[in-house]
Amino acid sequence: MSNLIFESVTKVFGEGSSKYVALENINFKAESGQLILVVGPSGSGKTTFLTIAGGLQTPTEGDVKINDSTIKSLSEKQQTKLRLEKIGFVLQSYNLVPFLTVEEQFKLVDKLKKQNLTEQKMHELLSDLGLLELLKKYPNQLSGGQKQRVAIARALYTDPDYILADEPTAALDTDRSMKVIELLRDLAHKRNKIIIVVTHDLRLKNTADKVYQIIDGKMQMIN
Amino acid sequence: MFLAIKEMLHEKLRYSLIVALIFLVSYLLIILTGLATGLANLNKAAINEWDASSIVLNSDSEGRLQQSFLSQDEVASLPNNGTRISQYSTLVKSENGLKENTQLVGLDSKSFIFKKLKITSGSKNIRNNAGVVSDKFKSDGFQIGDHLLVANSSLRIKITGFTPRATLSALPVVYISPDTIQPLNKGVTNAVVFRNKLKNSKIPKGTNQLSISSFIKKLPGYSAQQLTFDFMIAFLYIIILIVISIFLYILTVQKLPNLGVLKAQGVSTQYLILSTLFQSFIISVIGVIIAIILGEITAITLPSEVPIVIDKSNIIVTGIGIIIMSLLGALIPIRQIAKVDPYKIIGG
Ligand SMILES: Nc1ncnc2c1ncn2[C@@H]1O[C@H](COP(=O)(O)OP(=O)(O)OP(=O)(O)O)[C@@H](O)[C@H]1O
Ligand SMILES: [Mg+2]
Numbered sequence: 001m002s003n004l005i006f007e008s009v010t011k012v013f014g015e016g017s018s019k020y021v022a023l024e025n026i027n028f029k030a031e032s033g034q035l036i037l038v039v040g041p042s043g044s045g046k047t048t049f050l051t052i053a054g055g056l057q058t059p060t061e062g063d064v065k066i067n068d069s070t071i072k073s074l075s076e077k078q079q080t081k082l083r084l085e086k087i088g089f090v091l092q093s094y095n096l097v098p099f100l101t102v103e104e105q106f107k108l109v110d111k112l113k114k115q116n117l118t119e120q121k122m123h124e125l126l127s128d129l130g131l132l133e134l135l136k137k138y139p140n141q142l143s144g145g146q147k148q149r150v151a152i153a154r155a156l157y158t159d160p161d162y163i164l165a166d167e168p169t170a171a172l173d174t175d176r177s178m179k180v181i182e183l184l185r186d187l188a189h190k191r192n193k194i195i196i197v198v199t200h201d202l203r204l205k206n207t208a209d210k211v212y213q214i215i216d217g218k219m220q221m222i223n
Numbered sequence: 224m225f226l227a228i229k230e231m232l233h234e235k236l237r238y239s240l241i242v243a244l245i246f247l248v249s250y251l252l253i254i255l256t257g258l259a260t261g262l263a264n265l266n267k268a269a270i271n272e273w274d275a276s277s278i279v280l281n282s283d284s285e286g287r288l289q290q291s292f293l294s295q296d297e298v299a300s301l302p303n304n305g306t307r308i309s310q311y312s313t314l315v316k317s318e319n320g321l322k323e324n325t326q327l328v329g330l331d332s333k334s335f336i337f338k339k340l341k342i343t344s345g346s347k348n349i350r351n352n353a354g355v356v357s358d359k360f361k362s363d364g365f366q367i368g369d370h371l372l373v374a375n376s377s378l379r380i381k382i383t384g385f386t387p388r389a390t391l392s393a394l395p396v397v398y399i400s401p402d403t404i405q406p407l408n409k410g411v412t413n414a415v416v417f418r419n420k421l422k423n424s425k426i427p428k429g430t431n432q433l434s435i436s437s438f439i440k441k442l443p444g445y446s447a448q449q450l451t452f453d454f455m456i457a458f459l460y461i462i463i464l465i466v467i468s469i470f471l472y473i474l475t476v477q478k479l480p481n482l483g484v485l486k487a488q489g490v491s492t493q494y495l496i497l498s499t500l501f502q503s504f505i506i507s508v509i510g511v512i513i514a515i516i517l518g519e520i521t522a523i524t525l526p527s528e529v530p531i532v533i534d535k536s537n538i539i540v541t542g543i544g545i546i547i548m549s550l551l552g553a554l555i556p557i558r559q560i561a562k563v564d565p566y567k568i569i570g571g
Binding site for chain 2: 051054056057076077080081082083084085087089091093094095097098099100104107108111112138155
């Protein structure tokens with residue numbers, strides 16, 4: 001069973017007069033099999049929360065634990081390995097490498113993980129997300145929504161225990177958004193993963209197992 | 224090195240430009256080193272053929288053969304396994320009007336230097352005003368049996384053989400016997416050359432022993448010329464370093480967001496750094512190889528008057544030098560890659 005725990009996490013940017021508290025005393029726990037939504041207005045601290053959860057930033061105070069080990073006690077190498085093997089990131093932008101075709105984005109993952117996942121798996125993912133015909137295209141030949149879906153497929157490809165997605169549906173219409181969320185929810189439920197989706201898209205509220213809201217750095221469960 | 228190769232193939236224009244730049248500078252480097260080697264050879268080739276290790280000259284001569292005059296006593300008190308050299312620079316003409324500035328070198332036919340001399344055609348005979356001459360004479364149209372008329376003198380030297388790589392201070396050498404050179408320089412011995420180093424106790428007062436390499440450095444104009452080339456070559460290396468650094472720096476800055484995201488996705492900094500080093504290595508190898516090929520072609524096509532020598536050591540040194548420069552040029556970009564913080568890129 002995987003789990004992700006925030007223990008009194010506070011994140012402060014800057015010092016003195018430019019000091020800004022982006023996250024304030026956050027306690028949070030996610031367990032396998034859950035799709036968790038984090039909503040909140042722009043600038044409220046959602047991306048900060050997600051990057052701290054994935055170990056890209058360290059909290060100013062408090063601890064983040066993944067599978068019961070504190071992230072900041074891991075060496076940089078171990079953190080890199082953790083991200084490669086356990087975490088799938090879907091970021092707000094720049095997700096795809098511009099000089100690789102869609103297919104090659106997946107190949108890169110194979111090379112790095114020294115795994116040889118079956119083409120079948122890639123094709124399954126891509127057809128679930130309606131991307132099969134894009135295999136040979138470069139990112140600059142894709143629409144915003146297509147890019148985002150490729151990024152989601154890429155993150156799922158390594159079969160990570162955690163998926164941390166920042167606005168994965170921002171560029172998608174309602175139908176596509178629902179499809180993506182349903183795919184993520186199925187993964188959480190059937191494959192026992194922890195999936196955290198940051199969004200300001202309130203339409204998605206009812207699809208999640210838990211919904212948290214962040215306002216001015218304070219987090220609160222609302223559902 | 225999947226990432227590195229895919230990127231270069233996708234960004235063909237950018238990477239071809241760097242390759243082109245590396246090629247141009249490498250080409251210039253190879254030509255310059257070739258000229259430096261060629262000119263150095265012109266100055267010292269004959270001395271190298273002697274295969275000696277030391278030379279004894281008059282102390283006041285500052286290592287200059289022409290200014291060095293050894294007395295009979297000095298010569299007599301030196302070990303007798305040395306080769307006594309008399310030297311005289313002059314203009315010679317053939318009977319059918321060919322002219323050549325030359326270094327006449329008088330030495331004994333039993334001396335080790337004369338025994339060492341290689342012959343490309345003719346025979347090795349310097350008796351009775353015969354001369355073994357540099358094969359430069361041959362390429363300039365002189366033939367075995369021709370007579371060389373020495374300017375301002377009634378001396379006629381008959382060519383009996385051609386010897387390769389016989390130039391001294393950029394002039395072709397004519398080897399003759401001490402008897403033949405006697406009327407021109409009044410029988411003075413300018414220096415004595417030895418196969419081995421002499422003990423200091425064996426060097427008579429008023430004379431000075433120089434190693435052959437320091438003797439070469441003191442050849443008129445030799446050091447100044449080589450230093451000039453060394454400067455130009457050093458500058459070219461610096462230029463290539465700067466050019467590669469700037470190019471890789473700009474390329475890296477442009478792709479920092481992607482590098483940040485790759486890091487976020489668990490690509491190690493080490494992999495990204497190796498990727499950049501690999502690219503740097505590949506572009507310099509390609510650039511250098513093209514430069515070597517074109518350098519060789521240039522050396523072949525240039526008229527033989529241009530003293531360019533592109534030899535193996537020249538190519539190896541230049542090639543390795545440029546590859547090292549381009550790996551050094553990757554250091555600044557590597558620092559950027561190491562520093563890039565995925566969060567800074569993602570923020571938003
Ligand atoms: N490196 C930083 N230095 C200073 N302040 C920062 C830094 N990163 C984020 N902030 C501030 O922290 C707050 C939260 O930022 P965050 O990126 O988490 O917002 P967000 O909820 O993801 O917003 P959006 O919906 O627009 O993406 C913002 O007010 C932002 O200005
Ligand atoms: Mg954000």
